[in-house]
Amino acid sequence: MPDVIVIGGGVVGASVCLRIAQAGARVALIEAKRVGAGTSGASFAWVNSRHKRPRAYHNLNVAGMREHAVVRQQFGAAPWWHGGGAVEWVSPAKASDQSAEIERLKKWGYIVERITAKDLQDMEPDVDPAAVSGSAITYYPEEGWIDPVVYAHAMLSAAQRHGGHVSSGAHVTEVVLRGDRVGGVRTEDGRLLEADVVVNCAGRWVNGAMQEAGLRLPLAGTAGFLAFTPPIATGLSRVLHTPGVNVRPDGAGRLMLHSDETDETVSIETPLNPAMAQASELVARARRVLPSMGEVEAEAVRVAVRPIPADGFSAVGPMPRLRGYYLVVTHSGVTLSPFLGRAVAEEVVGGRTCDVLREFRPARFFE
Numbered sequence: 001m002p003d004v005i006v007i008g009g010g011v012v013g014a015s016v017c018l019r020i021a022q023a024g025a026r027v028a029l030i031e032a033k034r035v036g037a038g039t040s041g042a043s044f045a046w047v048n049s050r051h052k053r054p055r056a057y058h059n060l061n062v063a064g065m066r067e068h069a070v071v072r073q074q075f076g077a078a079p080w081w082h083g084g085g086a087v088e089w090v091s092p093a094k095a096s097d098q099s100a101e102i103e104r105l106k107k108w109g110y111i112v113e114r115i116t117a118k119d120l121q122d123m124e125p126d127v128d129p130a131a132v133s134g135s136a137i138t139y140y141p142e143e144g145w146i147d148p149v150v151y152a153h154a155m156l157s158a159a160q161r162h163g164g165h166v167s168s169g170a171h172v173t174e175v176v177l178r179g180d181r182v183g184g185v186r187t188e189d190g191r192l193l194e195a196d197v198v199v200n201c202a203g204r205w206v207n208g209a210m211q212e213a214g215l216r217l218p219l220a221g222t223a224g225f226l227a228f229t230p231p232i233a234t235g236l237s238r239v240l241h242t243p244g245v246n247v248r249p250d251g252a253g254r255l256m257l258h259s260d261e262t263d264e265t266v267s268i269e270t271p272l273n274p275a276m277a278q279a280s281e282l283v284a285r286a287r288r289v290l291p292s293m294g295e296v297e298a299e300a301v302r303v304a305v306r307p308i309p310a311d312g313f314s315a316v317g318p319m320p321r322l323r324g325y326y327l328v329v330t331h332s333g334v335t336l337s338p339f340l341g342r343a344v345a346e347e348v349v350g351g352r353t354c355d356v357l358r359e360f361r362p363a364r365f366f367e
């Protein structure tokens with residue numbers, strides 16, 4: 001059994017750590033700040049496989065959705081999970097694109113239902129019928145969202161019960177190389193932690209501890225912006241995708257708001273303030289959908305950079321030319337993490353090869 005170090009305590013590293021511990025290997029997860037401090041703590045965290053093309057990438061995301069169900073079953077209580085599906089309606093200009101997407105999803109076996117405005121009123125009575133008027137409405141019953149930090153904590157608590165070790169506040173400064181293989185990692189305080197295998201789950205910081213320029217993964221991360229309301233009296237219980245804003249509950253009556261358009265106006269350097277124009281705009285758009293929100297301002301905002309490999313697809317697998325070094329870097333990591341946890345453990349500890357990952361190997365960037 002290899003001794004394994006996992007770098008990074010986001011949803012991906014936490015899932016990988018648990019499954020490696022369960023597989024019986026010695027595993028230590030090293031997190032620079034705190035569990036969920038990275039992109040996982042600023043994610044819309046919608047579990048889905050929409051707009052995922054080609055088919056292999058769709059299948060990978062469906063595998064993520066299915067594995068979420070497996071994890072829920074294994075844990076019994078899954079306080080991080082919020083099911084009930086997601087609802088979408090689009091502007092008339094995007095209706096034909098949406099119809100084509102629905103047809104494709106159905107062909108690929110994804111569960112999609114057209115619902116009426118009356119169905120939506122029964123499901124989400126706080127949605128203003130005028131905001132939906134004339135739009136085709138779609139319901140995706142198998143989708144949901146998670147609380148990523150709650151999820152990561154649950155995975156790591158279980159990992160510790162299986163003998164895994166978790167260090168927070170320990171920054172990995174170097175992946176230690178011994179010829180053509182990895183020897184472990186060095187942390188900021190100068191400690192050398194030896195390992196047979198290092199699994200780098202540091203998300204957008206994946207290259208931070210890699211000294212060799214030729215072994216750095218090319219990234220093309222994009223910034224994402226979220227605004228949060230204070231607790232308000234709406235009964236919204238599902239993810240809503242509407243023409244101007246995506247909305248979902250975020251606990252204790254808070255709503256999380258997002259839009260692709262707003263993302264394009266921010267970067268990781270943008271000074272953040274709940275009173276900023278982007279936040280006010282998202283709140284105004286959400287209020288048009290959920291008038292019962294009443295007079296409210298954003299209470300918090302967050303920006304994060306998505307850990308996206310340069311061609312937009314996941315990079316999961318061994319690094320060519322460096323034995324024992326394994327990368328797990330991906331967008332949609334919230335959807336994918338439970339599946340990646342299992343698949344990576346099977347490959348790293350079990351010596352098996354996961355077919356679903358065949359097209360998503362980091363090797364494509366290094367050959």
Ligand SMILES: Cc1cc2nc3c(=O)[nH]c(=O)nc-3n(C[C@H](O)[C@H](O)[C@H](O)COP(=O)(O)OP(=O)(O)OC[C@H]3O[C@@H](n4cnc5c(N)ncnc54)[C@H](O)[C@@H]3O)c2cc1C
Nearest residue numbers: 008010012032038039040043044046172203224332333335
């Ligand atoms: C606005 C937004 C919306 C999103 N919406 C969705 C969505 O709806 N559905 C979905 O599936 N995905 C979504 N994503 C993407 C998803 O959130 C990410 O793919 C996922 O969180 C990545 O998780 P991770 O564990 O790989 O990375 P992270 O959560 O970033 O974790 C990496 C960890 O590594 C630590 N670290 C970094 N460097 C070091 C080091 N040298 N030593 C030790 N530790 C280190 C960091 O502190 C961090 O905690 C969204 C992302 C954003 C920004």
